[in-house]
Amino acid sequence: MKHVITLTQKDTWMAYVERSVNFDFYHTWTYHVLHSAEGDALLFVYEKGLDFIAFPLLKRRIPCSDFFDMSSVYGYSGPISSREFAALSLEFILDFKNALLEFFQEQGIVSVFSRLHPFFNQEPLMENFEGVVENGKVVALDLTISLDEQRKQYQERAHRKIKQLRKRGYYVKEASASEDIQTFLAIYTSNMIRLGASDYYMFNEEYFTQLLKSDEYDARLLFVYDDTGYPICGAIIVLTNQIIQAHLLGTRKEYLSDSPAKLLIDEITLLGRELGMKYYNLGGGLSFKEDSLYEWKKSFSHLTFNYQSWRFIVSRDRYNAILSETGIDKESTIDFFPLYRSQPQKV
Incomplete structure (x- = not known):
């Protein structure tokens, strides 16, 4: 039926x-x-x-x-x-x-x-x-292996940067107040404009608010703060059935050279381990090509999964x-x- x-x-x-x-x-x-x-x-x-x-x-x-x-x-x-x-x-x-x-x-x-x-x-x-198409790969961190094994897969440059950021007093904290959502909206939107993203990737405050408050899944907003407590990088992650999805991410332009997203990724895996997650999916490259974004994600993990789409003409x-x-x-x-x-x- x-x-x-x-x-x-x-x-x-x-x-x-x-x-x-x-x-x-x-x-x-x-x-x-x-x-x-x-x-x-x-x-x-x-x-x-x-x-x-x-x-x-x-x-x-x-x-x-x-x-x-x-x-x-x-x-x-x-x-x-x-x-x-x-x-x-x-x-x-x-x-x-x-x-x-x-x-x-x-x-x-x-x-x-x-x-x-x-x-x-x-x-x-x-x-x-008919119509199943191979679209490339996504990169994921395996949270079922030991933390030491996980971090051994980081490229040396990524590992070094994370240590430097922690030494400089940068830290990660969850946020949920309406002003925090507004801050993330500003960071994310600025990031998308800088990358030349289409309107499809633009969202408003109501979208973020509703996404974060649903009881059908566990969505969280996290920021990287510098040593003065200023939020410089943020992400909305969603945890469902032992999988963490890196849904949306943004970094302030003036802090891009610090690569705070690297610290954020490492801290999210610690949170995932506490909550019994198995994988943290970072996604793929732009249009799922093996480009510089894909290689950046690969600097954290050797684990990849094939990604497909269905393109069917009725x-x-x-x-x-x-x-x-x-x-x-x-x-x-x-x-x-x-x-x-x-x-x-x-x-």
Whole structure:
């Protein structure tokens, strides 16, 4: 049986997530509310007996069209289930696939894009669909090994910088007051402007406030302070099911040369160990390329996980027609999906 849960059905959405053997805060009702301006959030569920597969998505109208596409929220999401995907029968998986494709057809969906979760083995399910793409790797710190073993993986330069910052009186402390959120907003926004980030990566105070106060997961705001008690670097981390996600980070421009984020990473692993976390996911490079950002993250850990996305075309004819209408070559090699959203469109 298939059914669709919307944001108006908060308790039902939360119940499916909580019953899943693996889930992250990216799957939660709260997080989808925060990103609901990007599309109509829904949780597609296929259920048989006690088993289910649930897939959170955002439904978006395609500009100048009577059709829609689907995407995922910012972060690592993809399907979740009552069992490990490898433990589900092929019959159940194929029934889910048929129900999902039928749903796409009913909804006039042209294409679907979803980021997948590098820590959950979603492959036994997703290998039955076309369009799974390798997107690179994410870097994670293993908090199940000893702290000494963890720190031995730091590059010498990173290790030295952390020691220097502690010696100079820099320290890390959790913050939660409204003025702290405003401070982080200013640091983060300035950081994004400096990096030339798109509006997609800009958030307001209400976003941070709601993200931090949810009871569906443990989100925390931490700052690095200099020896005068001035906050110079901040991060929002989210702890869910023994995984810490480095969700958002920002450093004041005038303190970049001090690399306070290095101290912050080390201190977060100490917090994670206290709270029984297994991994601290630092993420990948820009657009998940093995660039300077990726190498910076690799300076803390040798452990990486493959990161994939699902790029599925439901209707090839409609997809190509929209490309033609927008003047985009269907043979383009631009790494963007769907291609018709790779450039600004008239609404």
